Amino acid sequence: MKHDRKTALTGLLTRSTRHALMVTAAAFTLSGCGGDGTAEDQVYLIKFPHVTAPGTPKGQTAQRFKEQAEARFPGRVAVEIYPSSQLMNDDDSLEALAFGEIQMIAVSLSKFDRLTHAFQIFDLPFLFPSLAAVESFQSGPTGQALLTELTDKGFLGLAFWHNGMKQFSAPRPLLVPEDAAGLKFRIMESDVLQAQVQAIGGNPQKMALGEVYQALQTGAIDAQENTWSNIYSSKFYEVQDYVMESNHGYIGYLVAVNPQFWQRLPDDIRLGLEEVLAEVTEWGNAQAEVINQEARAKVAAAGRGEIIDLTPEQLAQWQEVMRPVWDQFAADIGPERIAAASNVQVD
Numbered sequence: 001m002k003h004d005r006k007t008a009l010t011g012l013l014t015r016s017t018r019h020a021l022m023v024t025a026a027a028f029t030l031s032g033c034g035g036d037g038t039a040e041d042q043v044y045l046i047k048f049p050h051v052t053a054p055g056t057p058k059g060q061t062a063q064r065f066k067e068q069a070e071a072r073f074p075g076r077v078a079v080e081i082y083p084s085s086q087l088m089n090d091d092d093s094l095e096a097l098a099f100g101e102i103q104m105i106a107v108s109l110s111k112f113d114r115l116t117h118a119f120q121i122f123d124l125p126f127l128f129p130s131l132a133a134v135e136s137f138q139s140g141p142t143g144q145a146l147l148t149e150l151t152d153k154g155f156l157g158l159a160f161w162h163n164g165m166k167q168f169s170a171p172r173p174l175l176v177p178e179d180a181a182g183l184k185f186r187i188m189e190s191d192v193l194q195a196q197v198q199a200i201g202g203n204p205q206k207m208a209l210g211e212v213y214q215a216l217q218t219g220a221i222d223a224q225e226n227t228w229s230n231i232y233s234s235k236f237y238e239v240q241d242y243v244m245e246s247n248h249g250y251i252g253y254l255v256a257v258n259p260q261f262w263q264r265l266p267d268d269i270r271l272g273l274e275e276v277l278a279e280v281t282e283w284g285n286a287q288a289e290v291i292n293q294e295a296r297a298k299v300a301a302a303g304r305g306e307i308i309d310l311t312p313e314q315l316a317q318w319q320e321v322m323r324p325v326w327d328q329f330a331a332d333i334g335p336e337r338i339a340a341a342s343n344v345q346v347d
């Protein structure tokens with residue numbers, strides 16, 4: 001994607017100009033969808049690019065959405081999934097959705113940082129002890145309100161999808177925070193993650209997922225944090241000597257569509273797709289932990305990238321050093337959101 005367009009979108013355009021562009025783009029997408037123009041024979045094409053491999057929680061859930069949406073609306077809905085950053089990276093997909101060039105995304109919550117501070121809650125280190133805790137927060141009133149947080153900016157959230165909990169990987173064992181001092185860590189595009197790495201004495205580098213393997217291989221960066229499924233499918237364990245089971249944070253996604261595109265779908269199709277999405281979301285979120293544990297087992301079996309379990313005492317040190325990040329971002333995120341997340345009940 002051209003840099004000049006991105007600059008125009010994020011910097012120079014006023015919000016109302018941007019909104020007008022989005023409406024035009026969404027209208028174009030619908031009218032340009034084939035058929036002879038009657039609503040009955042129009043095929044509604046949903047282009048859905050994402051950055052992870054087909055076998056990851058997101059890859060599998062996106063594929064299931066395609067299969068079920070097309071089976072429910074044969075000849076009327078076509079879903080094209082582009083995994084593994086094949087079509088574009090996440091940053092570009094945010095722009096492309098706003099312009100109506102694509103119709104659906106599932107971008108990591110961390111990467112909406114420049115659009116809202118509210119999602120920063122998902123990056124606070126050690127806030128959520130498990131996927132079950134995240135699930136409980138997301139399905140409660142505070143979490144559900146986040147789905148529509150970005151509607152007026154061109155992103156209607158329809159669901160949250162899980163990936164999993166993050167682990168650190170590095171060229172040396174990171175048993176306690178001091179071990180991270182001076183290492184260059186790849187992070188997603190998030191100021192909270194930047195502060196988190198600074199808190200442990202590391203040097204954070206924001207970078208798209210598709211560039212990380214090579215950056216680790218060439219030594220442009222030293223270390224990274226990600227889920228087991230991403231560490232396995234992106235082969236980071238091949239170029240990292242140690243993976244620490246730290247479970248220090250969460251990666252999950254906002255599944256979003258352009259609001260104008262969505263509202264202009266015929267009612268039966270929109271409501272049907274929402275039902276399909278609810279169904280595959282439940283399926284995918286129930287699989288996510290299993291897929292990550294399978295990926296962990298494959299990393300262990302590969303015999304490269306030694307897995308290190310941290311003791312409760314070591315984990316307590318990481319928690320203590322990272323905890324000030326909460327205070328740094330509490331006002332932006334909203335203390336009431338943090339309180340709601342901290343108080344979730346998990347069965």
Ligand code: LMR
Nearest residue numbers: 051052108163188209226
């Ligand atoms: C990353 O960039 O590491 C993650 O956003 C990848 C993903 O989508 O799981």
